[in-house]
Amino acid sequence: MQFTKITAMAILAYTAQAAPYWNHPGSGEHATGTTTSVYVASSTSSSVAAASSTAAPPAPAAPTGLSKTAQILLADTRVDGINNVLKDNKDFVFDFNAGRPAASIGKGGQIVAANRKTFPALTGQNIGMAVGFIGPCGFNTPHIHNRATELLIVTKGRVMSEMVIENGVNNAEGKPRNVANEIKEFQMTPFFQGSIHSQFNPDCTDAVFIAPQSNDDFGVSQVANNFLALNGNTISATFDNFFDGAQIDEFKSKVSINVALGVEECLKKCNISKRSL
Template identity: 60%
Template sequence: MFKTEILAAVLAICSVSLAAPAPAPTDAMPPASVTETAAATATPPATPTGLSKVQQILLSDTRADAINNVLKDDKDFLFDFNTARKFGPGAGGEIVQATRKAFPALTGTGIGMAVGFLGPCGFNTPHVHNRATELLIVTKGTVVSEMVVENGVENEAKQPRNVMNTLTELQATPYYMGALHTQFNPTCDNVTFVAPLSSDDFGANTIAQAYFALEDDTIRAAAGNHVSGADVDKFRQFISTNVALGVEKCLMDCKIPKN
């Protein structure tokens, strides 16, 4: 009898709970939808301060955030190679570079640009680009181009092959990433070329300066021990920073005195 009464009481309580309707939402606090909740929490992060534009762009969550928060001015998307010229440091001309540091809008694009201005007999000394392939296009004048690609690329005499061409207006040549290359203006007129590169931070390593930055003993060994310490110092003193006057015949033809 006692067990029967307990079971009846439990069933009565369950029936009341199941029958009770759920409380209706009040007008003051309507239930939030999933979309509304997500939108409420997706506040944009604060724009970093005290950083360069390149650093801010690299820290941006999206390209849209970088443009909206960092590249706010339309002029951020304009680079003027003429105003960027310094007319030096070499006597034969200069190379103006549009990298992400000089032109932050390039950050993350994987492309950069160099424009070369070579005066009469101007010589862009041998160099490599650490992180990019280059396509050089002559837009004015004549350029003699040379490239040594890598070990194992040889001529018929089994010597390192020098890929050499004379380029005139609107002719082009590629320089592979890490390949040694150089340009020379063999005329008495000014030359201009443009060179897109496959990196916004392509880098450059000028071979003569890099070679003579080594220890004297290393230089002598690499040269077959035919260079003395005094010669090394002499070469260090006379190597130009970037673009130098070169090729004696051109200097004579253009009546340019040697230094």
């Protein structure tokens, strides 16, 4: 078969369409899964670039009437969640100072939590943060984090930390081991997921700590409050009937929601009046 000029042009056009555009020397473009560009040779002395696009349709608009967190969770992809929900650069900044008025406040301090509800940008990132502002003699009562391990870093003052890990972690006497430490400024300690732990400020000045969490919905369960939510008979049996029903009801009403004043020695040192039950 004799090759003609028209035949040569057809072969060049076919082979050019079969190759991605980024194979052409000097091209700055890159092939993707949704767009195919081709470089077509011309029969004339000048070359012409032609592109055919099969771009995906735009993502549907984010549902209305839902929180930003819910919208991100319902988005088809993380890209859609960012483009349709986290549209403002300020969506990626969390101000712990601004969060203090709405945070849980106890008698001796305040804990401000950045989780996927309060800071939607964390949704799906498996990380969160809590900042504790603990007043003089303030005591962050024993609690657990249901879904996260915590790293506590003291940034101001010092705190006395305690952690009871789980059944079977015992001391030399065979009793549950209490991992107790003094954590000074810019020192750190871990609190394992599910462990019972607490923090106490033994000084007459404020203490501040930051606490990264390994979950964007880390959760918190105050041990005393939630234990006392059990049936009175269950509580009495646990303590070998040390409490009667009336005492249990009275004690339930006296437990602080979050951070409580405690430790008599500190109260005396700082001239803080002790609260009565």
